[in-house]
Structure formats: structure tokens, C-alpha cells
Ligand SMILES: NC(=O)C1=CN([C@@H]2O[C@H](COP(=O)(O)OP(=O)(O)OC[C@H]3O[C@@H](n4cnc5c(N)ncnc54)[C@H](OP(=O)(O)O)[C@@H]3O)[C@@H](O)[C@H]2O)C=CC1
């Protein structure tokens with residue numbers, strides 16, 4: 001297949017590598033002229049992927065039209081904040097070429113500020129569905145650094161169109177990269193976006209010296225509040241026990257590769273959000289997603305205590321330790337049952 005990958009950051013470059021190793025023709029687009037030149041001349045993206053050697057067949061460009069020319073599949077991998085502008089640019093190209101109907105895929109993990117939209121909703125709001133075949137979401141526990149060194153990775157391709165997710169599955173699968181299809185786009189995208197919040201808190205907890213008990217508690221209670229919001233927004237609760245749910249939550253909350261986890265550690269050292277962004281030099285999606293998720297939860301009337309505590313720390317300058325003790329001193333609760341998430345009839349159907 002001929003594939004355009006939009007985004008020369010760490011994830012776009014790592015996914016381009018997988019596709020090129022699977023013998024696809026890969027045209028990589030980025031706005032960063034230095035990175036594009038380095039990929040073409042030295043087959044490396046040192047700024048985002050260190051010493052990894054990229055397949056020589058990958059051609060990078062800053063010209064979007066050139067990257068999109070004649071491709072069967074367009075993979076969008078830029079931070080959430082850039083999704084709307086990239087989608088507008090892709091729409092311009094597709095309108096000029098109405099007979100060219102590629103599959104769109106995105107691998108971005110966040111919610112848009114103010115609109116609270118999921119990434120596929122932003123894309124759909126900017127690109128008319130007549131201009132492309134189908135939209136597929138790629139998500140799961142997958143640090144770019146590990147994929148780049150061909151570590152075993154399992155991931156989900158979600159779409160309402162099973163044929164399209166099957167095509168994406170086949171395009172990416174190889175002996176180190178295994179792809180499962182899924183039909184629950186809402187659940188997959190929400191798991192991907194919301195795990196970033198819990199990972200920041202896990203980084204804070206680690207920096208404060210709390211151990212594995214706290215980590216396990218955060219992952220489990222984080223999953224509970226992600227599931228609550230997800231179900232309120234129409235997701236299948238079972239999706240959150242899959243790769244894009246608990247899988248991504250584990251990998252992001254337990255790994256020093258995670259930029260969100262690193263951001264939490266830096267916050268606990270006393271750095272501000274701006275200083276953390278400056279230090280990490282890569283996207284920390286959890287910062288904006290915390291605000292969007294907090295507002296969304298308020299609107300939906302869904303209780304998300306961990307998200308709320310992080311929101312107050314990031315946007316209302318509450319103190320880290322009082323945020324943590326606030327979480328611990330909440331009134332005693334019963335662990336959630338399926339009935340609490342779903343209502344008794346649906347819960348009965350799932351558990352039988
Ligand atoms: N890295 C990972 O391991 C994984 C990341 N993801 C997700 O993938 C998405 C992309 O992340 P990742 O690649 O890691 O990010 P990075 O921070 O590594 O790179 C960001 C890339 O996006 C580009 N970019 C930023 N803003 C714009 C814009 N307005 N227009 C065009 N390009 C822009 C940057 O260009 P420039 O260099 O010019 O700033 C850079 O190429 C995120 O949603 C992330 O959560 C998902 C799974 C794994």
C-alpha cells in the first residue's frame with residue numbers, strides 16, 4: 001500500500017518505521033524542516049527518536065500535497081491541539097481530488113479543549129465523510145521508543161467499519177506488532193485520552209515516594225472513573241478492560257518512557273506546567289485533557305475524583321499534598337458494581 005503518515009514526532013516516526021518494514025511505500029509529512037531533512041539525509045529523527053535508524057525507503061516532506069498524492073491510507077499522528085488544522089488541510093486536498101478516497105486513521109490520544117470532542121469527532125467535523133472511505137482509530141499500550149526497537153507490542157484498530165479496521169490491522173501486523181480490531185470507537189478513544197490524566201497522578205505519587213500499593217490503587221480507581229465517564233458517553237464498559245483501556249493505563253502509569261508520568265514527577269518537584277512542557281519538549285496530552293475531561297464530567301454529572309484533584313492542582317493551584325489527602329479522606333465508598341455503571345438489566349446480560 002501507499003501510505004501517508006502526517007506527523008514527524010516520536011509516534012509518527014515509529015509507526016512510519018513499522019509500515020515501511022512491512023514493505024509499504026511511506027510518505028512522511030512534518031512541518032519541522034530540520035527533522036524532515038534529517039530523515040531524508042541521515043534516516044534518523046534524533047530530536048524525537050534518538051539513534052533509531054529508519055528504513056531508507058521512507059521519504060519525508062514538508063509539502064502536504066506531495067505526501068498525500070495517490071495514497072491508499074492517511075495516518076494522522078499529531079498532538080490533539082493540531083488535529084483540527086491538519087484535518088482542514090487534508091480536507092482541502094481531498095476536495096480537490098474527489099475520486100481519491102483513502103482510509104483515514106489516527107493514533108492521537110486526547111480530548112479537544114473547549115469542545116471536549118474526541119479526536120475522531122474533530123476529524124469528522126472538518127472532513128466530509130464523502131471524501132474518504134472510513135475512519136479508523138489506532139490505540140493501545142505502545143511507547144514509541146519500544147516500537148522503534150521492535151519490542152513486542154499489541155494494539156487496537158477501532159472502527160465502525162470492520163472491513164477498514166481489517167485493512168489497517170493487516171497493514172500494521174508483523175512479528176513484533178500485533179493488531180486487534182474493535183468496533184467501540186468511543187471507548188477506545190476515551191481510554192486513550194483519559195489514561196494520560198491518571199499517568200500524571202501516578203508520576204506525582206512516585207515522586208512523593210509512594211510505592212506499588214498507591215500505584216495499583218491509582219490504576220484501579222483510575223480505571224473505575226474512566227469507565228464511569230466512558231459509559232455515560234456511550235462506550236461499551238468491556239472496552240476498558242482491553243488494550244486501549246487497562247492496557248494503556250498500565251503502560252503509561254508504570255513506565256518512565258511516559259511523558260505524562262514524567263510530567264507528574266516534575267510537577268511534584270515543584271515545576272509549573274509551562275516549565276514541565278519546556279523540559280520534556282514533547283507533547284504532554286494529559287495537561288489539556290485533564291481540563292476537558294473535568295468539564296465533561298461536570299456536564300455529565302459523573303464523579304471523577306482523581307481527575308478533579310489533578311484539575312485543581314493544574315488550574316486552580318491547589319497544593320499537591322492536600323489534593324492527595326483530599327482523595328484519601330473522601331467519604332467511604334462501595335467498590336463499583338456493573339449495576340452502578342450500567343443499570344441492572346444490562347449488567348445481568350453481560351454477566352450471564
Ligand atoms: N510517543 C508515543 O509513545 C505515543 C504517542 N501517542 C500519541 O500520538 C500523538 C502524537 O504524539 P507524539 O508523536 O508522541 O508527539 P511528539 O511530541 O513526539 O511530536 C509532536 C509532533 O507533532 C508536530 N506538531 C505539533 N504541533 C503541530 C501543528 N500545529 N501542526 C503540525 N505538526 C505539529 C511536532 O512538530 P515540531 O517538531 O515542528 O514541533 C512533532 O512532529 C499524541 O496524541 C500522543 O499521545 C500515542 C501512542 C504512543
Ligand SMILES: O=C(CO)COP(=O)(O)O
Nearest residue numbers: 140141142143258259260
Ligand atoms: O500513549 C502512550 C503509550 O501507549 C505514550 O504515553 P505518553 O504520551 O505519556 O508518553
